[in-house]
Amino acid sequence: MTLGEVVLPTLNEAAALPWVLSRVPQGWRAIVVDNGSTDGSAEVAAALGALVVHEPRRGFGAAVHAGVTAAGAELVAICDADASLDPADLPRLAEPVLTGTADLVLGRRRPVGRGAWPAHARLANRLLASRIRATTGVQVHDLGPMRVARRAPLVALALTDRRSGYPLEMLLAASDAGWRVAELDVEYRPRVGRSKVTGTIRGTVTAIRDMQRLLSAHSAPTHPAHPSDPRPDPNPAA
Ligand SMILES: Nc1nc2c(ncn2[C@@H]2O[C@H](COP(=O)(O)OP(=O)(O)O)[C@@H](O)[C@H]2O)c(=O)[nH]1
Ligand SMILES: [Mg+2]
Structure with a gap:
């Protein structure tokens, strides 16, 4: 029985896919989404099942x-x-979702080895995480790409970002929907091949722009006053 499926967004990752797919745990199926690769990624993925x-x-x-x-x-x-991430970690990340203690689990990246995480990307990520904590109250420390959730509620979040704002939009929408978000450590190793996002200046600038736009559009949480609060209602009903 397939317990879960792991979506692997793929743009020219032919050299990495054999290891990645070999690490997909039992009970999980890999879905490789080929995003116009020219290095035979799709063929490699299909040949590996x-x-x-x-x-x-x-x-x-x-x-x-x-x-x-x-x-x-x-x-x-x-x-x-x-x-850069090991799919063998997925059952551990899925556990809180399965036992009902979390609705979304994020892998918090812990770099292993030199060069796993460029300094600029790490700093930008840290600042972003602190801004997310301030705006949403969700206690995340890394907007990491490894995640687990139930499929149907995730689809129901109806996310619309199709670029690098997607991971942030997911977290903001999950927070708005009252999801419990958990973070578990995952090892983060130097990627195989060339980065398309945070390892390049263009990718980083695009990612920051996409994310700034989402954060500015997202209002701070409103905390309705407790009924026993003696302060006057700032928005009295007419
Ligand atoms: N940036 C980007 N990544 C894509 C795209 N399509 C698939 N990917 C994959 O998304 C994942 C994240 O990109 P990556 O280059 O690792 O970004 P980084 O982790 O920030 O260095 C990789 O598996 C890419 O192959 C795309 O159109 N743009
Ligand atoms: Mg990566």
């Missing part, structure tokens, strides 16, 4: 959205296809 979904529209969010849409199991996970 993964379900391959083709998403011609570029963008991290477009790729993940296509994979989540193609999935059908109870749980859905997301993981980079670049061998």
Whole structure:
């Protein structure tokens, strides 16, 4: 029985896929979303038994959205296809969702080895996480790409970002929906191949822009006064 499916957004990751797919645990199925690769990623994935979904529209969010849409199991996970994260961690991340203590589990990246996480990306991520904590109250420390949730409620969040704002939009929407968000440590290793997002200046600038836009549009949480609060209602009914 398939307990969960792991969506692997893939843009030219042929060199990483054999290791990544070999690490997909029992009970999990890999969905490789090929985002216009020119290095034979789709063929490698298919030869190794993964379900391959083709998403011609570029963008991290477009790729993940296509994979989540193609999935059908109870749980859905997301993981980079670049061998920086180990799919063998998925059952551990799925545990709080299965036992009902969390609705979304994020892998908090703990770098292993030199060069796993460029300094600028790490700093930007840390600042972003603190801004998320301030705006939402959700206690996250890393906007990490490895995640597990139940598929149906995730689809119901109706996320619209199709680029690098997708991971942030997911967290903001989950927070608005009252989801319990948990973080568990995962090892983060130097990726195989070239980064498409945070390892490049263009990718980083795009990611920051996408995320700034989402955060500015997201209002701070409103805390309704307790009925026993003696202060006058600032918005009295007419
Ligand atoms: N940026 C980006 N990544 C994509 C796209 N399609 C698929 N991906 C995959 O999304 C994952 C994240 O990108 P990556 O280059 O690892 O970003 P980084 O982890 O910030 O360095 C990788 O598995 C990529 O292959 C796309 O159109 N743009
Ligand atoms: Mg990566």
